[in-house]
Amino acid sequence: MSILTEHTGAANHAAHEQGQASGEPPLRAERVTKEYLGGSRVALDNISIDIKENQITALIGPSGCGKTTFLRLMAGLEYPTRGSVTAYGKPIMGPGPERGMVFQAYTSFPWLTIRENVQHGMKIQGFSKAEQRDRAEHFLKLVHLDEYADAYPGELSGGMKQRVAIARTLAQGPELLLLDEPFGALDAQVTWEMEEMAVDIIERESKTVVLVTHDIQEAIYLADRILFFTRQPGRIKEDIAMEFKQGRRFAKKEELLVEPGYVDMEKRLYTMMREEIQGRIS
């Protein structure tokens, strides 16, 4: 872990300490139900789950299963109809910088340079100028964009824009990293490079991560634990620990493919996915 990650903004730092000391899980959903259209559509049905510290938890499931809705509840961008979602024991009453989010759509501000984009979250939270500069430098290096610090987002490729989003989100010093299909808009080869970079970054920064993805391979490669969601009503069909990985994370994706147990896991998830979409047209 870099020394820089210790220098979070004062208020944020305090919240962080308090949160982790309380012994509460980073995120807890208790009997969460989310209904849309006055109850005619049940996106999430009575879900109770804890997200564990320093783990990467992947939410997967068929299209429309409510996995993104679940993530948005954790981000505080939406609220549950019933039940509660808490972060370190405190109910989530809206979005906040301690729960950083990376979206599928490109969210870099086009009018700011890459460096200014990365500094923006810190600026909002009142980091000192020197801290902003140092941390931006650190995180831009981490995503290999230090050479592009003075470019505008419009000049970058899709993969680079998502790297800006990741750097920006980490730079604001979140306790939790919420990733909503972050590589969903990228082409296959860039996705694969980004997945490897993500493993590297999460390992270095030791973050608690919740990842929404529709890509089974990506989920197995990145996650320590997979929550498989069913569709309408959205429930957790299975809570699967990636035991075959024995707590390791792999720097290269092909190292995972030859790991005993990988193929079984992939087959199991494909089978579950097929059961879910059987007879339904997505």
Next chain:
Amino acid sequence: MNDAPLSGSVSRADLLVADDENLKAEAPLFKPPREQFLGLRGSVGRYQSMFLGMVGIIALFVAWEIAHVMTPENQQKFLPSVGQVVSKIAYLFTEKGYIADVAKSVYRIYVSFFFACLFAVPLGLFMGCFAKIRALINPTVGGLRYLPAASFVPLLLVYFGPTDFAKLALLFLGCVFFLTALILDNVEAVPKELIESAQTMGASRWHIVFRVAFRSAAPQILDSMRNMIAVSWTYLVIAEIVAATDGIGAVMMRGARFLHVDIIMGGILTIGVLGVLTDLSFRIAGHFLFPYIRARR
């Protein structure tokens, strides 16, 4: 410098016909079919584009000149030649203090438009950001758009008389409601994810309104302004027809009283040129205000 493509093709050629030297040489340039003049979504170069634009303008003046020549001699004063109109404009400038009228009209357009922006930008921004403000104001503003600005002329005359203020008010009314509606559209078009990602960074509401939503929509807002100030120019003559003593419109009305068609057409030409210059000034402003738009991959 041609090493890379060549070495690639060599190994392939070796596999196919090892002894054919021809295959190792660089292939001749490929000639794609010539682009048709009217190729669908075809390309046009910078200079070609300028040239074609000039051709269009010249064609208009040529058509005008031909129409003038074909008019019977005793009617020609109703359709003066291009030269006559241009020399009339020159005469107006040198002998009649036309510059003061032009300045007055420009002043009216810009001052009224400034106040229209002062009204429309915050209103459009707040309506785009806050659903309740939108619900409160939009039906009214939406309805007011349908009132013809010219119909306010008698009312403004009664209220304010033949004052400058009446003219400014008419120009203001002519564009303010449309401008508000356009800016509302611009703000609503700001991607939802931009707002949400600012929220997850801990941005306050006002930060998001001014530093994210407004900043994000700013280039489109400037475009809306550029389009609406064009509409403002079209209202100029209406504003200056009644009880005006100065301004381009007043000069034209005086010309009409004495059937001086060359003065009327000179006025039209002046407004056209000023309109184009206004448009250009907005484009140049955009160029410098939003450098990141140019920095595209």
